[in-house]
Each structure stands twice: as C-alpha cells, then as structure tokens.
Amino acid sequence: MNDQAEPKERIGVYVCHCGSNIAATVDVADVAVWAKERLGDEGVVITHDYKFMCSSLGQELIERDIKEEGLTRVVVAACSPHLHEKTFRTACARAGLNPYLCELVSIREQVSWVHSDRQAATEKAKAVVAGGVERVIHNEPLEPLHIPIHPATLVVGGGIAGIQAALELADSGHQVYLVEREPSIGGHMAQFDKTFPTMDCAACILTPKMVDAGGHPHIDLFTWSEVVRVDGFVGNFTVTIRQKPRYIDTDLCTGCGICWEKCPKRVIDDVYEAGLGYRKAVYTPFAQAVPKYPVIDPENCTYFINGKCRACEKFCPTDAIKFDQEEEFITVQVGNIILATGFDLFDARRVPQYGYGRLANVFTSLEFERLCNAAGPTNGQIVMRDGVTKPELVAVIHCVGSRDRNYNNYCSVICCMSSLKFAHLVKERTGARVYNFYIDMRTAFKDYDEFYQRVLEEGTIFVRGRVAEVTDAARLPSEDGKLIVQVEDTLAGRQRRIPVDMVILSAGLEPRHDAKAVAHQFGISCSANGWFIERHPKLDPVATMTEGIFIAGTVQGPKDIPASVSQGAAAAARVLGRINKGEIELEPVRATIDARHCSGCRICNGLCPFNAIIFHEDAMVSEINHALCQGCGTCVAACPAGAISGSSFSNEQIMSQIEGLLLFDRPVRSRHFSAV
Amino acid sequence: MNDQFEPVIIGFTCNWCSYRAADLAGTARIKYPPNIRLIRLMCSGRMDPTFVLKALAEGADGVMITGCHPGECHYLDQNYKALRRVLLLRRTIGQMGIEPGRVKLVWASAAEGVRLAQEIGHFVEEIRDMGPLNWPGRLAAAHVNGHGRDDRLMPADMMLEEVPA
Incomplete structure (x- = not known):
C-alpha cells in the first residue's frame, strides 16, 4: 500500500483526565503519546493530555494550538458530546476555526465509567480516538441555519395551562390564537370546586383568567373549534382551524340566556357535569363560560331532529339564532405552537370490582367534584345518588387505574392530594366518618404534607392497602344496605370489611383518547403510555423534538395545577425568546440532494416523516426543504444513487469512523500502519 | 490472562x-x-x-x-x-x-x-x-485463490448445487 501522501489536515488531539474520572481507568498519557505516534500519518500533529479540558485553561490550550500550530481539525477525547460539545466548538470558533471541525469523542461515559480493566479500557480509548480522528478529517465547515420567526403563536387547548401560556404571550404584545374544542375555555379546572391545599375556590381563581383571555386584544379565541391541518415548519406554520357551527351569530348574541331558558329539550350533561346534571340542547357549559355565547347541539336539538320547535329562535331578542350556519375553516400563520390539550380521566368502569356504574353510590372523583360545587347539580350538597340522603360513612379509594400493572403503571400525581381534599370536604360538610384507602401517601410539594397532617387531625381514618372489592353483598346484619369495602389492611396485617354509604374513586389521569392522532398531526412523539415526549425530561420539559412545537400541562404527564401553570408560562417564555430574537439558529444537521445524481426514483419521498422532500415534476428530481428536514438521515441511507448527503453525519464521516475504530482489528488488510 | x-x-x-x-x-x-x-x-x-x-x-x-x-x-x-x-x-x-x-x-x-x-x-x-x-482474512484468501470467490464464505448446501461447466 502506498497511500503515503502528505496528510491534508493538521489535527490536534486532546485527551482529558476529567480529574480522576477518566485518568483512573484510562492511561490518558499513553493515549496521547500513542495518538501522536500512530496517527501522525493521518495528520495528527499535536496531542495533549490535560487535567480538565473543559476548564478555561484547557480551552485556551486548544485555542493557542489552533493559532500557533495552524490546526485545521480538533479532536477532544473527554465526556459525552451531549455535555460539552458546545464548549469545545465555541473554543474553536474563538480561535477562528469553524466550530463544526471539532469532534468530541466520549471516553468517559463510554469507556472509563463502564469498564474496569485498565488495559482494555486504554486500548478501547485509543480506538475511540482513532475513530474520531478518521471522522474529523471528513468534517465540513458548516454554518448554523437561521430561520425567521413569525411573531404570532397558536395555543391548542384552553385549560389552565393553555390560558396561562396565551396570556403570557398576549400580555407581552404578541398575537395569540387560542383554540379550544369545547364551547368554553376553562378545561378540567372549571369543573372543580376547591383546589388543594389552600382550599380556595377553583372558579374564583380561574374565571378572572378566563375573562382576561376572552377579552384580550391580542388573543383570538376559537372555541368549539379544532385544528385540522398543520403545514410548514418552525417560524412559519400555516394552521387550519375548523370552527364548528354554533348556530348562533356571535355578533348579535348578548349571552342573555333566554334561549336556554326557553329550550324544551333537557339533555344529560356528561361532559361538564360528569353525567350528574342536565343542560339544554342550546347551552353554555357553565354560568361563567368564556365566551358567553351558547351553542346548539344538533344531535339533541328538536328542530334538527324533526324540523319543529325553533323556540330559541322565537324568543331570541336579537335574532342571533342561525340554524343555517355552517362550519368555517380559518387559516392562520404562526411561528410557534404550544400544545396544552390536557388529559382524560381514567374510566373507572374498567375496574369492575369497584362497582362503578353498577353500584349506585360509587362515584368518580369528577362526579364528586361536581357534587361539592355550589354551582353543580346538587348546589354543593354532598348527597348520595338518590339526591337527598347525606352519607354517614364515606370511603375514598386512591390509585384507581394508577400504579396498577393492569391499567397504568405510573402514578397520577394528583390523586393523593385530591383524595385528601375529598376527605376534608366530606368531613366539613356532612360530618361523616371518612376512610381513605391508600397504597402510599404522596404529598410532596409545598404545603401539601401540612394539608395531610390537617386531614389526619380532623379524624379521617387512613387504611393502607389496595382495595380488593367494593360490594353490596352483605354477610352481617350490620352490612345490610351498605357498600362493603374489602381490603387488606397492610399495617394491621389483616383483612377488613368496612361498611360505608358512599365510595369515591380517585381515578387517575390518562392521555387524551386521541393523543396519538394529535401528536402525529403536529409531528411530535408520544411515550408508550401516550404522554407527549419532551425534549429532555429534566432540562427541557416544555420543548419537543420538533422545532417550534412546545407542550404544557398534563399533556406531558400527570401534574397538578401549579405545575401546569408553570409549564404554560415556561412554554410562553420559550416562545417569547424566539419572537424577540426574530430568528432561531438550528444545528446544520440536514440532508441535501445533489440534483445531478438524483434519478427521480422518489424512494426518499415516502420515507420522510416530516414531508420535507418535495418532488419537482418538471425536472424529475427531489429536493429537501431544510427548514422542514430534521436531519434523521433515513433518506441518506436509502438513496440508491447516493445522491443524498447528510451534513455532520455523511457517509464519508461514518465510514471513516468505522475504519478508525477498527484500526487494530485488520490482521490482513491493514493499511500503512500495522496492528499493535 | x-x-x-x-x-x-x-x-x-x-x-x-x-x-x-x-x-x-x-x-x-x-x-x-x-x-x-x-x-x-x-x-x-x-x-x-x-x-x-x-x-x-x-x-x-x-x-x-x-x-x-x-x-x-x-x-x-x-x-x-x-x-x-x-x-x-x-x-x-x-x-x-x-x-x-x-x-x-x-x-x-x-x-x-x-x-x-x-x-x-x-x-x-x-x-x-x-x-x-475474520471476514477480511477470508476475503483475502478468496483473492489469493484466484477465482474471486471464497468457498468458505459459501454455505455447504449452496456449493453442492454449483456444478462446474
């Protein structure tokens, strides 16, 4: 083999001790000396090992060598690129070297921390360094992509998280489109009576925010609406919203309420009143609804069913009823999107042994919230299903559908606290004896455990154990006419049968039934459970892997109101930062098609999940939109003509890295260096 | 060791x-x-x-x-x-x-x-x-054999089907 031509590049290799994190397992000095000797033919001209490469002195070492030794490529062997890639790239940029000509290879997370044999670890570190050197030769100088940001924002979901996000953005003077599927914003919080641990009334703290959002000059509210189409990419999305017909002219309607007074059709309200109360066929979900305009529900409206009635139209003082209204499609331009579509409550019918739906006096947590609510179906009276009897013995069962491998194995976070709230409310309003059946008490946030102590002191009885069954089959005369809670009391170490009048099931939180479809529509991903996946579970909880799409509230995972509000505000802050800057910088990891080599086979077109590949019918070639491309590289791997190249992860870079990693493992066909 | x-x-x-x-x-x-x-x-x-x-x-x-x-x-x-x-x-x-x-x-x-x-x-x-x-070794051996194909890379049953002309 005679490929002994002068190496094109001048490469510096820097091996980090990371204190003793790397140096204790890898002979770093040996790696540095070896790299200079063995990789000299590849262009390595200088190597150093240093205590902490990420320190300012370590970075200055690189900068000095770039300037004085004229380095054209840099390889740093240290920690994971997810930690310090930016640090070393920035150092290179300061010294005038394009930052993308620097390669960080991991000899800490992938070598010193996971291996114990010093010799084997050192040999592997050498291979990793050789891989980095071979790869960096093919790195190209790149520039980050700059994408302009449209200043308007779409917020999907008008619960507390979405409202908070919308208000934060609108208050700073930027346009927001807030889309809500139901006739009113407010979400689940609007259904609650009190909020733990302060027991302030949910409506009292929520409705001012709803009114603010409804009347805000920078918020366009689309209730009774859904997003049907999302095109474009970060900075410039085109969103199509379907406005379902309200059959009400909102320009004329004053929200006086005569229409629903006069409407003769009563319908069970299974959304807002959780099936406990009634509404009319023309209705607003609750008195403080924002906007105040009602909707006509065509599935139940007598006029829509048999063509007669029109009572509402007859009595409307402003002629606002429009039976001929049709759905409308509105298109808006936005730069960023915040998804705050919330949760569904776990359907307690799925746990048949607890008898919900079969035993009259078994209630779900949401039903109980409505019972407590002064504006609810019983005007705030806690009564049994007959509507009059006050319960004397009440059981609250925690973890229904949560922490249970038959249903959801996660903790729904809020149920312990809301169960405590229920116990407190029952005690306060009925004086009944309350049992809470729990697995573990989880009261982890500010003032939560104090609330638990308070409920304990009020005399609520806590039984530790998962309830086996709720039944009405009495075995003893004292159980006659009662619901019997069968439970293993794991602290007392025995089985117990506890007769009660009323059972409240603290149902867990689940992703929306259509979460997967929504995720697909917006190009983000769901976890196996169905919660939307954040960019980083700790350090980036409101961003997603798709640029320009943010998430807030329970759509990301179970959480309480303060956490949802924080996420709404956090997502808004992230969006605001981009709007203020006017553009974002994206990593230049993108695929590009060389039109000269593209045969127009279109294999790549169907592979792209982001629809970033456009086919030009006239020229018979495909082209990649860099703003849409996320850089996964699937098309690069698939192109039969090799016409697609992926920047930062090109075939040359990866093939060379493979060669470098296997430098010692070619007993026969070695190149100009021999196996060690 | x-x-x-x-x-x-x-x-x-x-x-x-x-x-x-x-x-x-x-x-x-x-x-x-x-x-x-x-x-x-x-x-x-x-x-x-x-x-x-x-x-x-x-x-x-x-x-x-x-x-x-x-x-x-x-x-x-x-x-x-x-x-x-x-x-x-x-x-x-x-x-x-x-x-x-x-x-x-x-x-x-x-x-x-x-x-x-x-x-x-x-x-x-x-x-x-x-x-x-040892694929590199086998490839090299095939090269040395001169017929451009390494018999050892072929499963035995496939080789049986190949009848020389």
Whole structure:
C-alpha cells in the first residue's frame, strides 16, 4: 500500500483526565503519546493530555494550538458530546476555526465509567480516538441555519395551562390564537370546586383568567373549534382551524340566556357535569363560560331532529339564532405552537370490582367534584345518588387505574392530594366518618404534607392497602344496605370489611383518547403510555423534538395545577425568546440532494416523516426543504444513487469512523500502519 | 490472562435514545464488557446497511444496531425503517455465509442504561460463542485463490448445487 501522501489536515488531539474520572481507568498519557505516534500519518500533529479540558485553561490550550500550530481539525477525547460539545466548538470558533471541525469523542461515559480493566479500557480509548480522528478529517465547515420567526403563536387547548401560556404571550404584545374544542375555555379546572391545599375556590381563581383571555386584544379565541391541518415548519406554520357551527351569530348574541331558558329539550350533561346534571340542547357549559355565547347541539336539538320547535329562535331578542350556519375553516400563520390539550380521566368502569356504574353510590372523583360545587347539580350538597340522603360513612379509594400493572403503571400525581381534599370536604360538610384507602401517601410539594397532617387531625381514618372489592353483598346484619369495602389492611396485617354509604374513586389521569392522532398531526412523539415526549425530561420539559412545537400541562404527564401553570408560562417564555430574537439558529444537521445524481426514483419521498422532500415534476428530481428536514438521515441511507448527503453525519464521516475504530482489528488488510 | 476470544463489536446508536442510554450507563457506572465501540448516528434510520458490511469487512466480529423503542422514535417512525433494513440485512449476510446472529437490533430508551449494558453483555457472549468472523482474512484468501470467490464464505448446501461447466 502506498497511500503515503502528505496528510491534508493538521489535527490536534486532546485527551482529558476529567480529574480522576477518566485518568483512573484510562492511561490518558499513553493515549496521547500513542495518538501522536500512530496517527501522525493521518495528520495528527499535536496531542495533549490535560487535567480538565473543559476548564478555561484547557480551552485556551486548544485555542493557542489552533493559532500557533495552524490546526485545521480538533479532536477532544473527554465526556459525552451531549455535555460539552458546545464548549469545545465555541473554543474553536474563538480561535477562528469553524466550530463544526471539532469532534468530541466520549471516553468517559463510554469507556472509563463502564469498564474496569485498565488495559482494555486504554486500548478501547485509543480506538475511540482513532475513530474520531478518521471522522474529523471528513468534517465540513458548516454554518448554523437561521430561520425567521413569525411573531404570532397558536395555543391548542384552553385549560389552565393553555390560558396561562396565551396570556403570557398576549400580555407581552404578541398575537395569540387560542383554540379550544369545547364551547368554553376553562378545561378540567372549571369543573372543580376547591383546589388543594389552600382550599380556595377553583372558579374564583380561574374565571378572572378566563375573562382576561376572552377579552384580550391580542388573543383570538376559537372555541368549539379544532385544528385540522398543520403545514410548514418552525417560524412559519400555516394552521387550519375548523370552527364548528354554533348556530348562533356571535355578533348579535348578548349571552342573555333566554334561549336556554326557553329550550324544551333537557339533555344529560356528561361532559361538564360528569353525567350528574342536565343542560339544554342550546347551552353554555357553565354560568361563567368564556365566551358567553351558547351553542346548539344538533344531535339533541328538536328542530334538527324533526324540523319543529325553533323556540330559541322565537324568543331570541336579537335574532342571533342561525340554524343555517355552517362550519368555517380559518387559516392562520404562526411561528410557534404550544400544545396544552390536557388529559382524560381514567374510566373507572374498567375496574369492575369497584362497582362503578353498577353500584349506585360509587362515584368518580369528577362526579364528586361536581357534587361539592355550589354551582353543580346538587348546589354543593354532598348527597348520595338518590339526591337527598347525606352519607354517614364515606370511603375514598386512591390509585384507581394508577400504579396498577393492569391499567397504568405510573402514578397520577394528583390523586393523593385530591383524595385528601375529598376527605376534608366530606368531613366539613356532612360530618361523616371518612376512610381513605391508600397504597402510599404522596404529598410532596409545598404545603401539601401540612394539608395531610390537617386531614389526619380532623379524624379521617387512613387504611393502607389496595382495595380488593367494593360490594353490596352483605354477610352481617350490620352490612345490610351498605357498600362493603374489602381490603387488606397492610399495617394491621389483616383483612377488613368496612361498611360505608358512599365510595369515591380517585381515578387517575390518562392521555387524551386521541393523543396519538394529535401528536402525529403536529409531528411530535408520544411515550408508550401516550404522554407527549419532551425534549429532555429534566432540562427541557416544555420543548419537543420538533422545532417550534412546545407542550404544557398534563399533556406531558400527570401534574397538578401549579405545575401546569408553570409549564404554560415556561412554554410562553420559550416562545417569547424566539419572537424577540426574530430568528432561531438550528444545528446544520440536514440532508441535501445533489440534483445531478438524483434519478427521480422518489424512494426518499415516502420515507420522510416530516414531508420535507418535495418532488419537482418538471425536472424529475427531489429536493429537501431544510427548514422542514430534521436531519434523521433515513433518506441518506436509502438513496440508491447516493445522491443524498447528510451534513455532520455523511457517509464519508461514518465510514471513516468505522475504519478508525477498527484500526487494530485488520490482521490482513491493514493499511500503512500495522496492528499493535 | 486467559486466552478466550475477545470479539470486536461495532455499535450504532441513535442520538436521542440509545446514545443517551449509553451516557446513562456511564453516569450510573454500570459495567459492560469493553468489546463494543459505539458510533453515534442521529437516528437508527440513518443506518445504511453498507455501514454494517463495512464494519464486518474491516474486522468487526459483530454489529449491534440500537434505537428508540417502536413508537418512541424522535423522528416519529424511522426506527421501523431500521427494523426493515436489519431484517433484510440479516438474510443477506446469511446468504454470504455470515451468521445472521452477528447483526443484532436492540431497542433502548434514554432511561434504559441498565438494559443497554445487559444487551451488550449478552451480545458479546453470543459473538464469543460464534468465534471470530475474520471476514477480511477470508476475503483475502478468496483473492489469493484466484477465482474471486471464497468457498468458505459459501454455505455447504449452496456449493453442492454449483456444478462446474
């Protein structure tokens, strides 16, 4: 083999001790000396090992060598690129070297921390360094992509998280489109009576925010609406919203309420009143609804069913009823999107042994919230299903559908606290004896455990154990006419049968039934459970892997109101930062098609999940939109003509890295260096 | 030092799940054999089958491809494309006389450092049982034989069907 031509590049290799994190397992000095000797033919001209490469002195070492030794490529062997890639790239940029000509290879997370044999670890570190050197030769100088940001924002979901996000953005003077599927914003919080641990009334703290959002000059509210189409990419999305017909002219309607007074059709309200109360066929979900305009529900409206009635139209003082209204499609331009579509409550019918739906006096947590609510179906009276009897013995069962491998194995976070709230409310309003059946008490946030102590002191009885069954089959005369809670009391170490009048099931939180479809529509991903996946579970909880799409509230995972509000505000802050800057910088990891080599086979077109590949019918070639491309590289791997190249992860870079990693493992066909 | 065979394995990781699982294994100091050397790709969908062939041809005894669990791909569903390619590739290398088991696909989420370390441990043992591949050596031998084809790369039953003209 005679490929002994002068190496094109001048490469510096820097091996980090990371204190003793790397140096204790890898002979770093040996790696540095070896790299200079063995990789000299590849262009390595200088190597150093240093205590902490990420320190300012370590970075200055690189900068000095770039300037004085004229380095054209840099390889740093240290920690994971997810930690310090930016640090070393920035150092290179300061010294005038394009930052993308620097390669960080991991000899800490992938070598010193996971291996114990010093010799084997050192040999592997050498291979990793050789891989980095071979790869960096093919790195190209790149520039980050700059994408302009449209200043308007779409917020999907008008619960507390979405409202908070919308208000934060609108208050700073930027346009927001807030889309809500139901006739009113407010979400689940609007259904609650009190909020733990302060027991302030949910409506009292929520409705001012709803009114603010409804009347805000920078918020366009689309209730009774859904997003049907999302095109474009970060900075410039085109969103199509379907406005379902309200059959009400909102320009004329004053929200006086005569229409629903006069409407003769009563319908069970299974959304807002959780099936406990009634509404009319023309209705607003609750008195403080924002906007105040009602909707006509065509599935139940007598006029829509048999063509007669029109009572509402007859009595409307402003002629606002429009039976001929049709759905409308509105298109808006936005730069960023915040998804705050919330949760569904776990359907307690799925746990048949607890008898919900079969035993009259078994209630779900949401039903109980409505019972407590002064504006609810019983005007705030806690009564049994007959509507009059006050319960004397009440059981609250925690973890229904949560922490249970038959249903959801996660903790729904809020149920312990809301169960405590229920116990407190029952005690306060009925004086009944309350049992809470729990697995573990989880009261982890500010003032939560104090609330638990308070409920304990009020005399609520806590039984530790998962309830086996709720039944009405009495075995003893004292159980006659009662619901019997069968439970293993794991602290007392025995089985117990506890007769009660009323059972409240603290149902867990689940992703929306259509979460997967929504995720697909917006190009983000769901976890196996169905919660939307954040960019980083700790350090980036409101961003997603798709640029320009943010998430807030329970759509990301179970959480309480303060956490949802924080996420709404956090997502808004992230969006605001981009709007203020006017553009974002994206990593230049993108695929590009060389039109000269593209045969127009279109294999790549169907592979792209982001629809970033456009086919030009006239020229018979495909082209990649860099703003849409996320850089996964699937098309690069698939192109039969090799016409697609992926920047930062090109075939040359990866093939060379493979060669470098296997430098010692070619007993026969070695190149100009021999196996060690 | 005993003389047991130490295989060399190339591992491909995706930037979002399995590379982070490897990072996590490191942070948690979970030990696994040093026989594997990892390459970071943005996605398992970037895995070009020629990368695997290249690794085997350059002296690797096995190749492990790792990515996000089905349904959790950060690029929506590109890991399914990796799955398709790996299935085809395993069949292809089988026809070339290489044990399909030398190429393995493993799903590991960013939280599964322990699982990734265990899978690496298992794979190293599997390859150790198969013995060295030495594909570069076999290719060179085929070249020396002069007919451009290595009989030892052909499964015996396939060779029987080939009748010289």
